[in-house]
Amino acid sequence: MxxxxxVKYETVRDILQGKAFEGKTLWLPTVQRDFVWNERRIVDxxxxxxxxxxxxxITIIKTKHPFPKAPVEDGKVGDAFEERLYIIDGQQRIxxxxxxxxxxxDGKKLELSRSCRG
Numbered sequence: 001m002x003x004x005x006x007v008k009y010e011t012v013r014d015i016l017q018g019k020a021f022e023g024k025t026l027w028l029p030t031v032q033r034d035f036v037w038n039e040r041r042i043v044d045x046x047x048x049x050x051x052x053x054x055x056x057x058i059t060i061i062k063t064k065h066p067f068p069k070a071p072v073e074d075g076k077v078g079d080a081f082e083e084r085l086y087i088i089d090g091q092q093r094i095x096x097x098x099x100x101x102x103x104x105x106d107g108k109k110l111e112l113s114r115s116c117r118g
Contacts, residue, residue, distance in 0.1 A: 010058075012049060015094065016101050021060060026094065027086050035095045042096045058090030 010020035037045070048055050064083050087094060 015097055021085050024085050027084050028091055029086050032091055035092065037092050037096055042099065045093060045096050046100060055093060058094060059088040061086045061088050
């Protein structure tokens with residue numbers, strides 16, 4: 001399998017509105033660690049976005065080749081297998097954005113305490 005890089009720029013707004021990544025469901029290879037960020041880390045990430053600080057690159061691979069996967073936490077479940085987008089790097093950041101958008105973590109309302117807000 002030959003990989004051909006294709007750089008695309010997506011905005012936070014596009015990610016939150018479901019317009020990013022061709023509107024497709026994002027999948028996690030099972031080799032990825034679980035979502036581990038706590039509320040403080042999520043707030044720090046959102047604060048960095050607000051202040052315009054660089055927050056790193058998100059790496060996605062698009063392939064028709066199946067490999068072990070799981071849907072992104074709090075993301076929508078995908079359709080029958082076609083071409084899929086797998087998060088190689090950036091799962092903590094994307095999941096944090098989705099958690100903030102949905103205001104839920106582990107099925108519970110996401111509560112950001114004063115100590116988390118700085």
